[in-house]
Amino acid sequence: MKELPLRLLLVFTFFSPSIAGDSLTSTTSLLDGQTLVSTSGIFELGFCSPGDSPYRYVGIWYKKIPVQTIVWIANRASPLTDYTGVLTIRKDGNLVLLNSMAEVLWTSGLTVSASNNPIAQLLDSGNFVLRAEESSSPESFAWQSFDYPSDTLLPGMKLGWNLKTSLNRYISSWKSFDDPSPGSYSFRMDPHGSPELFLYRESTKIHASGPWNGLQFSGIPQLKPNEFFRFSFISTQDEVYYTYEMNKGSVVSRLVMNTSGQLQRFVWSAAKQAWSVFWSDPKDQCDHYAECGPFGVCNSSQAPICSCLTGFQPKSPQEWNLRDGSAGCVRITPLDCKRDGFVTVGNMKLPDTTIASVDESMSLDECRESCSKNCSCRAYASANISGGESGCIIWATDLIDIRNFVDGGQDLHVRLAASELAKMNSGRSSDNKKVVIVNVLIFSGLLLLGIGGCCILNKKCGTTSLPSFSRRGPAAYLAKEHCSNDEISASKELDLPFFDLETIVAATNNFAIESKIGEGGFGPVYQGKLNNGQDIAVKKLSEKSSQGLDEFKNEVVLIAKLQHRNLVRLLDEGKRSLLSWQNRFAIIMGIGRGLLYLHQDSRFRIIHRDLKAGNVLLDREMNPKISDFGMARIFGDDQTHARTRKVVGTYGYMSPEYAMDGILSIKLDVFSFGVLVLEIISGKRNKGFYQSEQHSNLITYAWKLWKEGKSFELLDESLEDLHSISEVLRSIQVGLLCAQEQPRDRPMMSSVIMMLATENAALPEPKEPGFSSGRGLVDIKASIQSVNYLTATTLQAR
Ligand SMILES: *[C@@H]1O[C@H](CO)[C@@H](O)[C@H](O)[C@H]1NC(C)=O
Ligand SMILES: *[C@@H]1O[C@H](CO)[C@@H](O)[C@H](O)[C@H]1NC(C)=O
Numbered sequence: 001m002k003e004l005p006l007r008l009l010l011v012f013t014f015f016s017p018s019i020a021g022d023s024l025t026s027t028t029s030l031l032d033g034q035t036l037v038s039t040s041g042i043f044e045l046g047f048c049s050p051g052d053s054p055y056r057y058v059g060i061w062y063k064k065i066p067v068q069t070i071v072w073i074a075n076r077a078s079p080l081t082d083y084t085g086v087l088t089i090r091k092d093g094n095l096v097l098l099n100s101m102a103e104v105l106w107t108s109g110l111t112v113s114a115s116n117n118p119i120a121q122l123l124d125s126g127n128f129v130l131r132a133e134e135s136s137s138p139e140s141f142a143w144q145s146f147d148y149p150s151d152t153l154l155p156g157m158k159l160g161w162n163l164k165t166s167l168n169r170y171i172s173s174w175k176s177f178d179d180p181s182p183g184s185y186s187f188r189m190d191p192h193g194s195p196e197l198f199l200y201r202e203s204t205k206i207h208a209s210g211p212w213n214g215l216q217f218s219g220i221p222q223l224k225p226n227e228f229f230r231f232s233f234i235s236t237q238d239e240v241y242y243t244y245e246m247n248k249g250s251v252v253s254r255l256v257m258n259t260s261g262q263l264q265r266f267v268w269s270a271a272k273q274a275w276s277v278f279w280s281d282p283k284d285q286c287d288h289y290a291e292c293g294p295f296g297v298c299n300s301s302q303a304p305i306c307s308c309l310t311g312f313q314p315k316s317p318q319e320w321n322l323r324d325g326s327a328g329c330v331r332i333t334p335l336d337c338k339r340d341g342f343v344t345v346g347n348m349k350l351p352d353t354t355i356a357s358v359d360e361s362m363s364l365d366e367c368r369e370s371c372s373k374n375c376s377c378r379a380y381a382s383a384n385i386s387g388g389e390s391g392c393i394i395w396a397t398d399l400i401d402i403r404n405f406v407d408g409g410q411d412l413h414v415r416l417a418a419s420e421l422a423k424m425n426s427g428r429s430s431d432n433k434k435v436v437i438v439n440v441l442i443f444s445g446l447l448l449l450g451i452g453g454c455c456i457l458n459k460k461c462g463t464t465s466l467p468s469f470s471r472r473g474p475a476a477y478l479a480k481e482h483c484s485n486d487e488i489s490a491s492k493e494l495d496l497p498f499f500d501l502e503t504i505v506a507a508t509n510n511f512a513i514e515s516k517i518g519e520g521g522f523g524p525v526y527q528g529k530l531n532n533g534q535d536i537a538v539k540k541l542s543e544k545s546s547q548g549l550d551e552f553k554n555e556v557v558l559i560a561k562l563q564h565r566n567l568v569r570l571l572d573e574g575k576r577s578l579l580s581w582q583n584r585f586a587i588i589m590g591i592g593r594g595l596l597y598l599h600q601d602s603r604f605r606i607i608h609r610d611l612k613a614g615n616v617l618l619d620r621e622m623n624p625k626i627s628d629f630g631m632a633r634i635f636g637d638d639q640t641h642a643r644t645r646k647v648v649g650t651y652g653y654m655s656p657e658y659a660m661d662g663i664l665s666i667k668l669d670v671f672s673f674g675v676l677v678l679e680i681i682s683g684k685r686n687k688g689f690y691q692s693e694q695h696s697n698l699i700t701y702a703w704k705l706w707k708e709g710k711s712f713e714l715l716d717e718s719l720e721d722l723h724s725i726s727e728v729l730r731s732i733q734v735g736l737l738c739a740q741e742q743p744r745d746r747p748m749m750s751s752v753i754m755m756l757a758t759e760n761a762a763l764p765e766p767k768e769p770g771f772s773s774g775r776g777l778v779d780i781k782a783s784i785q786s787v788n789y790l791t792a793t794t795l796q797a798r
């Protein structure tokens, strides 16, 4: 350790500790002991010695945080050995750090001189920029510290490439706690194929984020937008990068590549006056790059953690048995190019995409087609799962670094020889004999059982024990008797298992009145318990039901086909308390996602037709579930609207074109969603809403407030927390957009979700809404009226 020359410490006293302001000009210099402070006093730049370092560095740290936290260092690799450093702007326009011998230890490295009047300014974002005095726009920065990160990614910094200048911005670890020189680990983007972020030890990949799938990185499902952070991934011809912003200005956060090779996201806790780790990555062994080798799949809750993709076997069974999966897997049957098919595996982190080819403009069907036609194609997947599946990634090489998630990830379609696919199918039909089904797990434990008038038990089908569940989603079961053979085979196709009536009678205590938990459109719903302890819900078709058997079957079949966490049918009596704004917003988002799934993401295009408060159920965690598929209609892929003679639905939620002309399209659901959003915000019902004489319903009232610029008054007055005014206003505007008179003006659910979720989304101005109940629609058969009281009261919550 070098002794610092003592005489130089005296120099301090001749200078004020902070030179005025946030900038250096060509006539001022920064000496050790002086600092620049950004305008609002957020960041400070000056000379520092990190940890126990004997050396001096020019760094940036948080001004207001008492624990000195250095976020950037200029001369990482060339420290000053004493207190004589000077930071100044040289004649050629470059920022330079000089030692006492006037040697240049560090420079901003510009080759063209920037301007005649350069200034170097520390911004409130923590960015230290060199620019012409006259111009402060970001485009005019000749140099900025954000382009040369150290180990920290601050909000607004870009992690990735400027493709025009080949500037690669990445973060790299310090060597140690008190040595900021570049260490072994770095986190950087590979812009090839579908760009991914990789964690490197020296030049070896040790962890991959997976490609950005439009919503998040396919390998980091925990990284999702939340109320604090907004993540984005920008990919244009000129630039490709990842960045994030803070939603709440008061939260201070930073992402750090730490010295032991972990990414850590810190959040400053004002209460504890300390940094706390919000998130870190890699998390488990499966995050280790290519842990299971080519065509191997990693599952961290399995032992051993590696398995082969369907149709593949371990390349080296012996190593595999010794729990070394790195050799990976090989095909059981070679491809023959002409007659191959695909097997779809779900919840996957996509394999390394840097060697894949990507076409954002293709649809998934075109993608499949293109993969089928190209003999070297091994697998394909959607490049963008935001708002449906679109875009195309094609792998013509080994698939490396695949893992699966319980929740998250996406579908990967792997090419297999026809004979392998045939093997799988015969495997499945033997399952059918057991009449076990469905890839499903109800997460808080209620299964829906439908029992129709005609549908009571069929001994021929056999009885079944409950299947072992493998995935989240709804389950539906049918008990049948006297069903036609067609119906039985149709339900077999759906893999519906059957229960005998005795089981159900036993489970519900002979449909005891105490077991009854609600009354749906078709009849009563009972709670029961099977012998094995599984909680079930049993829905019984009532003879008095206004709906027929067909609708009832329709519902059971739809629930069996549909798998989405916002569609599960769950009942809960517990939560009748007032709903906070956070709860309400989460409910709005949940319903929106459920609808989006129905409209776009599921394999069918489904119009629910009867979306209303009473058909939204809340589970214990207040997750909303859309229920009652009795009226839902499945549309063909290309069909966008139809006309129906039988107008059914609920008064107050029906769009004008549907109520009056029977025109049925997904925009009907969008309208109902709009009404529901306004109801959830206001805590009032659309129908039977009387604020004053002029407003016969809630939509009219909301529209009036909107026009008067007072829409915030719509908010339920029982809501006190006003943290989220912008969220409330955005939701009201989205509600009104959905309830517009003209179906073509109403947004698609994918846009609705985006508008709701995006803090600064530029929302269109809503046009006048359709006032569905104000137009003399006397003869509407508003048939399904019975409401599930539990949820109706929760949502009304007053
Ligand atoms: C790096 O981050 C990991 C994960 O948060 C943590 O366990 C480890 O202690 C950190 N290493 C250092 C040197 O801070
Ligand atoms: C991972 O393995 C566990 C234990 O075998 C299993 O329950 C789970 O379903 C597997 N995960 C996935 C996504 O297949």
Ligand SMILES: *[C@@H]1O[C@H](CO)[C@@H](O)[C@H](O)[C@H]1NC(C)=O
Residues within 6 Å of the ligand: 357, 374, 375, 376, 377, 394, 395, 396
């Ligand atoms: C097949 O796909 C690979 C990888 O995408 C591509 O390089 C090759 O040109 C394609 N071949 C044909 C015949 O299209």
Ligand SMILES: *[C@@H]1O[C@H](CO)[C@@H](O)[C@H](O)[C@H]1NC(C)=O
Residues within 6 Å of the ligand: 214, 360, 384, 385, 386, 387, 390, 750
């Ligand atoms: C992904 O899809 C969404 C919805 O269709 C679209 O808005 C977005 O621009 C797409 N992203 C890319 C990178 O193409």
